[in-house]
Amino acid sequence: MPTSTSKYQYVACDPTKCIGCQICEYVCSYTKNDEFNTYRSRIRTVRAHKILMTAVACRTCENAPCVIACPRDALTQDPVTGIIHIDANRCDGCAWCIEACDFGALSINPETKLAEICDLCEDLEEGPQCVKWCPKEALELSTPDQRAQRARHKLVTEEAVRAK
Amino acid sequence: MNGYSGKILHIDLNKHKTWVETKPEKWYQTYIGGVSMASRLAWENIEPGCDSLAPGNVTCLAGGLFAGTPVPVGGKYGMASKSPLTGFIGDSLSGSWLAVSFKRAGWDGIVVHGASDEWVRIFIDDDKVSFHDASHLLGLTSTETEEAIRDEYGDDQVRTACIGPAGENLVRVANVSNDGRKAGRTGQGAVWGSKKLKALSIRGTGGISVADPETLLKLSYDILQAAQGPHTQKYRILGTTANMLNMNRLGLLPTRNYQAGVFEDAELVSGEYLHEHYKAKTIACAQCPIACEQVGQVKEGSFAPAMGHIEYESLYALSSNCGVGDMEASIKAIANCNELGLDTMSTGVTISWAMECYQKGVFTEEDFKCEKYPEGFEAEFGNGEAMVTLTEMIAHREGYMGDLLAEGTKRASAKVDEERDTETYKWAMNIKGLETPGYDARSLKTFAVGLAAGVRGGCHNRSAAYDPDIKGWVDRFSVDETRGELAKSTEEYAAVYDTLPLCKFIRRCFTGKADREGAWPAIAKLINATTGWEFEYDDVDLIGERAHTIKKAFNIREGWTREDDHLPWRWQHEPMEGGPSAGYVVTDEELEYLKDIYYKAKGWTKEGLIPEEKLIELGMEDVAEEIGV
Numbered sequence: 001m002p003t004s005t006s007k008y009q010y011v012a013c014d015p016t017k018c019i020g021c022q023i024c025e026y027v028c029s030y031t032k033n034d035e036f037n038t039y040r041s042r043i044r045t046v047r048a049h050k051i052l053m054t055a056v057a058c059r060t061c062e063n064a065p066c067v068i069a070c071p072r073d074a075l076t077q078d079p080v081t082g083i084i085h086i087d088a089n090r091c092d093g094c095a096w097c098i099e100a101c102d103f104g105a106l107s108i109n110p111e112t113k114l115a116e117i118c119d120l121c122e123d124l125e126e127g128p129q130c131v132k133w134c135p136k137e138a139l140e141l142s143t144p145d146q147r148a149q150r151a152r153h154k155l156v157t158e159e160a161v162r163a164k
Numbered sequence: 165m166n167g168y169s170g171k172i173l174h175i176d177l178n179k180h181k182t183w184v185e186t187k188p189e190k191w192y193q194t195y196i197g198g199v200s201m202a203s204r205l206a207w208e209n210i211e212p213g214c215d216s217l218a219p220g221n222v223t224c225l226a227g228g229l230f231a232g233t234p235v236p237v238g239g240k241y242g243m244a245s246k247s248p249l250t251g252f253i254g255d256s257l258s259g260s261w262l263a264v265s266f267k268r269a270g271w272d273g274i275v276v277h278g279a280s281d282e283w284v285r286i287f288i289d290d291d292k293v294s295f296h297d298a299s300h301l302l303g304l305t306s307t308e309t310e311e312a313i314r315d316e317y318g319d320d321q322v323r324t325a326c327i328g329p330a331g332e333n334l335v336r337v338a339n340v341s342n343d344g345r346k347a348g349r350t351g352q353g354a355v356w357g358s359k360k361l362k363a364l365s366i367r368g369t370g371g372i373s374v375a376d377p378e379t380l381l382k383l384s385y386d387i388l389q390a391a392q393g394p395h396t397q398k399y400r401i402l403g404t405t406a407n408m409l410n411m412n413r414l415g416l417l418p419t420r421n422y423q424a425g426v427f428e429d430a431e432l433v434s435g436e437y438l439h440e441h442y443k444a445k446t447i448a449c450a451q452c453p454i455a456c457e458q459v460g461q462v463k464e465g466s467f468a469p470a471m472g473h474i475e476y477e478s479l480y481a482l483s484s485n486c487g488v489g490d491m492e493a494s495i496k497a498i499a500n501c502n503e504l505g506l507d508t509m510s511t512g513v514t515i516s517w518a519m520e521c522y523q524k525g526v527f528t529e530e531d532f533k534c535e536k537y538p539e540g541f542e543a544e545f546g547n548g549e550a551m552v553t554l555t556e557m558i559a560h561r562e563g564y565m566g567d568l569l570a571e572g573t574k575r576a577s578a579k580v581d582e583e584r585d586t587e588t589y590k591w592a593m594n595i596k597g598l599e600t601p602g603y604d605a606r607s608l609k610t611f612a613v614g615l616a617a618g619v620r621g622g623c624h625n626r627s628a629a630y631d632p633d634i635k636g637w638v639d640r641f642s643v644d645e646t647r648g649e650l651a652k653s654t655e656e657y658a659a660v661y662d663t664l665p666l667c668k669f670i671r672r673c674f675t676g677k678a679d680r681e682g683a684w685p686a687i688a689k690l691i692n693a694t695t696g697w698e699f700e701y702d703d704v705d706l707i708g709e710r711a712h713t714i715k716k717a718f719n720i721r722e723g724w725t726r727e728d729d730h731l732p733w734r735w736q737h738e739p740m741e742g743g744p745s746a747g748y749v750v751t752d753e754e755l756e757y758l759k760d761i762y763y764k765a766k767g768w769t770k771e772g773l774i775p776e777e778k779l780i781e782l783g784m785e786d787v788a789e790e791i792g793v
Contacts, residue, residue: 019448019455022261023388026234026451030381035371036233037268039321046320050307050344050471051445051459110369133234135388135453 008060008082009143011043011118011128017138020045020053024130024139031121031129039110042118043130043139055139057118057130058084058105066117069100074115084117091115166375167229167695168192169270172205173293175286177359178219178278180295187272193697194783198665199255200711201226201273202244206253207718207787209275216248216351217334217358219279225325225364229664231267231450232372234384235690236391237667239263239450246722247350248336248358249510249572250597250621253718254350257625257662258325259449260343265323268368276361285313285326285363290370298362303329305503306341313365326363327353328505330559334358335570337510337558337599341502344457344473345449348507350598350620351572375696383690387673388453395672399456403446404476405435407602411480414634415743416604418485420545421516422593422734425604426743429489437491438474454669460495467492467552472499477624480602481512486519486551493548497555504559510572513599515554517573518565519545520591526584527565534563573599590733595622606735607745608633609643613758614651617729617772619715626662628654641745643754648761656708660687663711680705710782717774717784720791726772729759769793 025041033040043057060082067075067084074090075097077083093113098106106117120141121128131139170192172185195201205224214220223245230238241263247254266274269290276286285298301309309326323343330338331353338353339346356362374380398406408430411417415425431437438460448455461471472478472495482497483489501508521527522543532540532550534557543550557566568576577592593600598621605612614629615622624630629651633640638650657680661668664687671678674686684704691699719728731750739747763770767778776792779785 019446019452021448021450021452021455023234023236023451023453026232027381029371030234030377033371034377035373036377037369037371038264039369040371051447053447133385133388135236135392136455 006060006062006082006144009120009141010060010082011057011120011131011139011141012147013055014138014140015052015054017136018045018054019136019138020047021135023133023135024055027129027133031124032116042107042116044104044107055130056103056105059103060084065100065102066097066106069096071096081120081122083119083122085119086115086117088112088114165189165192165695166373168272171271172273172275173271173288174275174277175293176277177280177284177361180280180284182293192272194710195714196663196707196711197226197229197272198240198242198663199226199244199257200242200659200663200707200714202242203253203255203711203715203718205273205275206244206246207714207721209277210246212721213723214246216246216251216254217354219277219359221246221355221358223276223352223355223359223361225266225274227267227272228263229694230666230690231263233374233694234381234388234451235666235694236384236387236673237449237452237454237670238664239452240665240667241266242662242665243340243347243352245352245355247598247620248354249351249574252596252621252722252724252728253619253715254352254355255620255715256340256347256349256352257665258340258342258347259345259452259667261321261450262323262325262342262366264450265321265366265368268370268372269366270368270370274364276359276364279358280360283360283362285365286361288364288366290368301362302332305329306505307344307503309363310341310343313363317367319367322365322367324363324365327356327361328503328559330505330570331357332362333559333561333570335506335558335561336572336575337507337514337570338505339507341505343450344502346502346507349509349623351507353505374694376693380690380693383686383693387670390673390676391453391670395676396454396456396669399454399669400446402435402439403456403458403474405438405458405474405479407476408434408479408484409436411602412484413744415740415745416608418480418600418602418604420487421485421513421520421591422600422604422732423520424741424743425745427484427487427489430484432489433479433483433491433494435476442491442495444471449667452667454667456669460491462492462495465492467496470496470499472496472502474498475508477602478508478512481509482515482551485512485516485602487545488548488551489546490548493552497552500552500555500559504555506555506559509601510599511555511558513593514558514569514573514576515551516545517577517588517592518554518569519543519550521580521588526580526586526588532563532565534566572597590737593622593732593734595730595732596620596728598622600732603630604735604740604745605731606740606750607748608640609750609754609758610638610640610647610650612731612735612750612755613647613762614655616731616755617651617759617762618655619712619719622732626655626658627651628658641748643758645761647758648763648765651758651762652765656705656712659708659711660704663707664691706782710784713774713779713782713784714787717779717787717791720773724772726759729772731755
């Protein structure tokens with residue numbers, strides 16, 4: 001079961017809106033690696049069934065299991081943004097972080113053999129490129145609290161309409 | 165070379181060996197990809213005159229120029245072989261991840277030669293090719309096959325094209341399935357079956373490099389944004405199923421095997437009805453921001469929990485065309501075709517032919533004996549259960565009727581007429597052996613010649629000549645001297661999209677205008693940013709003419725003559741009954757005149773052959789040597 005109790009923002013996908021097009025993967029791999037290659041994307045779409053699909057990236061867990069699992073202390077979490085940083089000089093590609101992640105959000109770069117993870121495009125003013133490109137607005141950068149708040153608002157609005 | 169690897173992979177199933185062929189840049193500039201490159205590979209590698217189900221036939225796959233890049237709707241590939249239905253070129257187009265995988269594995273095209281002694285599946289892992297026993301996959305549906313192979317490798321990005329039971333049984337209306345999409349028409353599945361090729365899986369881990377990624381991204385982003393606006397609204401909400409009521413209003417909706425053009429229960433099998441009661445989700449092909457595919461599911465009753473991909477062409481064939489006004493039966497029949505590996509259109513039109521035979525007393529209940537109904541059943545129009553049962557019988561060639569209908573309308577009617585001294589060919593709705601699409605062409609006079617002359621047979625995807633008729637640019641009920649040029653220009657327009665390939669549903673998203681002036685300059689920019697070439701408007705336009713010409717050349721080499729450009733007997737001799745299109749036929753005189761002006765517009769001879777100089781002008785000198793006149 002997912003263990004995320006993130007208080008941070010992360011790229012979340014609404015599975016009812018996701019159409020499984022993988023455009024997020026193309027854009028991510030180009031942004032991060034200068035090539036169009038879904039194997040090198042830090043966000044991954046998943047099609048579990050004909051109509052069940054979503055995209056998964058780092059969920060910026062508190063007390064992130066990937067950070068704890070790393071035997072070489074290569075992973076650290078920014079206390080302000082929750083973003084996981086990987087120190088390429090320390091990482092040796094052992095993949096313990098991958099095993100520790102409940103979301104399958106980390107991957108090993110096939111060329112460098114080092115771990116990679118979504119960093120919310122923190123170096124770009126526009127923010128995450130996958131969110132910018134998602135044609136169905138299925139991806140958004142938000143915290144679980146923000147989404148819960150919105151769900152409550154939606155519920156109240158619907159109930160008010162029904163009561164009319 | 166950007167956008168291409170320059171390499172074609174050849175696989176020989178006789179000896180389980182492979183070799184690599186390199187192609188020069190000029191070859192790519194001429195044939196580009198998709199159906200054009202696939203057809204060219206078929207032209208180069210097939211044994212002319214071979215039986216379509218013999219080892220001399222080949223199955224050719226050609227990738228997309230834009231596959232694996234962010235260019236919207238560019239994730240498609242073309243497939244070609246000699247069609248078991250028509251004996252001419254069988255070319256098909258399918259969307260999705262297989263196209264992307266094989267581009268990323270470093271192949272521009274794949275040609276599978278020969279036939280295996282035992283059932284085999286192929287795995288292409290980047291540049292490594294391996295052959296695997298497929299006996300444990302026999303009988304599995306298309307989804308089951310794909311999942312079994314994906315599970316074996318534990319990698320979602322291993323993509324598979326495969327046949328279902330129908331292809332294994334050499335059903336001539338069988339398709340090839342990948343990622344839930346199909347290389348649907350012309351019987352590609354039977355060709356795979358004849359090679360004992362159950363599945364071809366590809367894992368491509370390489371990246372795609374393009375000449376000018378920044379420009380390509382910018383162009384792609386603008387198209388992606390436009391694709392969320394009014395230009396694709398129809399496709400996003402109802403998908404192609406919106407056409408059910410549109411065609412019904414015009415009196416063009418095939419009803420009871422094209423006996424009528426207005427279906428009294430059309431509302432019950434409309435896209436709107438599907439949307440309201442049965443829609444599970446709308447999904448997309450690879451790299452598509454539109455998402456038009458309507459997944460429909462039956463939630464309760466005897467057809468639950470059937471789930472099918474519902475397109476207009478599947479729906480007309482397996483609802484109104486069989487007189488069936490029950491959406492649940494249609495979803496079940498379409499789901500059966502999807503899973504068993506049958507072309508929904510040819511299957512539906514073949515079933516409706518059998519239903520008309522039953523209606524007219526040619527067939528009786530007994531002819532429909534099967535395991536489920538040992539005494540047979542009443543196969544009258546409107547019987548949804550009969551329609552559904554027949555899809556299963558066809559896929560398994562079960563009983564007399566399953567085995568007969570598995571041959572498609574042309575062969576089935578010839579056999580029955582021979583055995584029973586009947587004239588069932590009069591309602592066998594095919595052109596060159598390929599069953600007709602969801603538009604009754606008796607009152608679509610431009611489309612009539614587009615269909616008759618269609619190189620792969622009766623097809624709405626290759627000839628877009630219904631557009632001028634339906635949109636009212638011309639009087640659809642009559643014939644005039646403009647129709648030859650119109651049929652030429654619309655089929656070559658469609659061929660540009662089928663060759664790049666790009667899905668045609670994006671056609672208004674470049675500039676808001678779908679015509680050549682609106683689309684070609686934008687497409688030229690996409691091509692140039694990908695390849696580094698300097699294509700202009702005319703170069704884009706030529707893509708379509710060349711694509712069409714190589715397919716026509718293939719047919720000529722296989723013995724095509726002017727008589728092969730025909731229409732179904734019914735459309736020429738039985739006036740449409742009822743509705744806004746009542747009373748029309750396409751007379752012999754009209755059809756022959758239309759063919760004359762169409763061949764002239766194409767620059768061909770009166771016999772419909774291609775002059776040498778025309779082929780040389782198109783840069784197809786070697787083709788000119790073989791079939792030019």
